[in-house]
Amino acid sequence: MTQIINNKQDMVDQSLDGVAFIHKHRLERVAKTGIIKRRDLQSVRGKVALISGGGSGHEPAHFGYVGAGMLSASVSGPVFVPPSSAEIYQAIQLMKEASEVLLIIKNFEADVREFLLAEKKAKQDGFLIDHVIVDDDCSVEEGSLKKRRRGVAGTVFVHKILGAAAAEGKSLSELKEMGEEVIANMNTLGVALHSGKITGETKELFQLSEGQISFGIGIHGEAGYRVEPFYSSEYLANELVNKLAAQSDDIKAHDLAIMINGLGSTTAMEQFIFANDVQRLLQLEGIQVAFRKAGNFMTSTNMAGISLSFLILKDTSWLTYLEAGTDSFAW
Structure with a gap:
């Protein structure tokens, strides 16, 4: 490309x-x-x-x-x-x-x-x-x-x-x-549908066949811990939400902040489809979301994939600070 x-x-x-x-x-x-x-x-x-x-x-x-x-x-x-x-x-x-x-x-x-x-x-x-x-x-x-x-x-x-x-x-x-x-109180999981390349290079960061997804990839092109066929956004959201929710015993006792992060070449439409699946699953689990963001915040050159971050808002001031004004152009 x-x-x-x-x-x-x-x-x-x-x-x-x-x-x-x-x-x-x-x-x-x-x-x-x-x-x-x-x-x-x-x-x-x-x-x-x-x-x-x-x-x-x-x-x-x-x-x-x-x-x-x-x-x-x-x-x-x-x-x-x-x-x-x-x-x-x-x-x-x-x-x-x-x-x-x-x-x-x-x-x-x-x-x-x-x-x-x-x-x-x-x-x-x-x-x-x-x-x-x-x-x-x-x-x-x-x-x-x-x-x-x-x-x-x-x-x-x-x-x-x-x-x-x-x-x-x-x-x-x-x-x-x-x-x-x-x-x-914060956890993140990332997945890739295509490893991408370092800008200016021709070699793939890791090998991933068409139609497969790698769970647990890193932002430097590190391969994940499991590769399997990609089924749907809903299936993917279900795995990530369940794994992230399992990191805390009291996730339902506090409001949640979430970040849906594109890894470089994931379109806005894909991110919002995934966001819709995440919110439906959280609703079913009775987990309250007080703050949410979707976009490209921490990419891995042109990797096709997404990450999901959960921050349990155990201090109400954290939400105030998340909502506070900034002129940083990427927020």
Whole structure:
């Protein structure tokens, strides 16, 4: 499939320049880096700044969540490769207007390593800084019952809730505690109908025959734990809703926030058909949904597939923060 690119080696650089051009009134790219930051960083003076990021290929994550009420900056690395600790530290240095800094990290070994190295250097240089690690993926490893706990689409819920709380003036310790509670009450499962390719490459990320579906895929093109024929959206929704509901013993005791996330090439019509099936199943189970989103929030280049995230709203303030205003263009 032909793709609209120039030179493969320039893809990330040119896409970041494009983002800065389209959203020039509120975002700015730090030249020759993967950093996208708010133009109005002075507005975080005396408050906690939030920084997140990771490999490219997940657009609109993570730069799509930079803005008032969400992230102060994002740092993008090469496709499916996290940014270096040096660039993450450079982003931290830009937060001098802020009182403190919180890093939001997806649970992948390389991401955690680079972000924590940057945090360590920042602490040595006098920054008040901490982190949370998002591990919402509850799929299992192939051939075992061990949960993978990667950081996937639910990360965007963390950006939104903590971003709104930070804008309200919550302290670093309060945000860390809230973030860990949100993460503990959140789970995500993803499926693919087609693995897709890294932009500019010709090789499939993993092999999947026509008419089959892979359960438990990852956002870097990792294959799932089970492959079977695709039957229908309703069948798929039934499996994902039941598996996610089973993660909590008291899911009916609280309102729920859900995110239906397209993985790159899933059409809006498919997402809304799936959303209709999800809501009918939740209704039958007596599970109350207080907040819902559907769209492309955390993709895997052009993978055909979808993920479903459940966040149990055990604190009513989380819903308030989800509903709070933001000018982040991807929310």
